[in-house]
Amino acid sequence: MSIWQSLIPGFTDPLSVIWWVLMAIKLVALADAAVRPRAVFIAADKLTKPGWVLVLAVFALSQVFQGWLSFFGLIGIVASAVYLVDARPALRAATGRGRGGWGALRRRRGPRPL
Template identity: 75%
Template sequence: MLPLATFPTLFPGFGNPFDVIWWVLLGLKLVALLDAAFRPRQVFVAADKLTKPGWVLILATFSLCQIFQGGWLSFFGLIGIVAAGVYLVDARPALRAASGRGRGGGWGIRRRRGPRPL
């Protein structure tokens, strides 16, 4: 008899909700790490944030801790979640604004310079 095509048999590693949460949080940490790694060093100085090697070291360390420890509910796992969240919510928008790709710039919308007409 053929085994049933259930979610755990189709996608091994996603057997229960905690495995899905583990993969989502690892993805969040890796997105933050890759974003920090590919930004120019000068943007971190211009945005007055922690330096690029500091962010990359913090995010890489806690991403590797999650991979090798295996749990996101550990002490280092929770600190890594907070570090990735702080980077994505606080540092990344400031870095985008400092590099000239923040809100309101681009997308074909021209900003009016000078006073508004009556």
């Protein structure tokens, strides 16, 4: 156990590393839901923006006060995973920023050249 304490100060055991990783996942989902426009949630036919932000914030706070192994902590993990795997790609597709990444081919706007 002393390896964890000397390796990264503030982490006392492997379970605390898991706690921080899960908290980071929940906060990433919360931040992503918070910065998306409200109309995109409606266009993607998903739960509304206030609904997602409320759900993700409540479950992130439940991890802080109850831990990740509590009932609400485990539900929060599932809710964050559902947002990141299901809702986020649908929201990105609704904004027109679908599956394209840094190396993706860009669509040409306007008429095709002859």
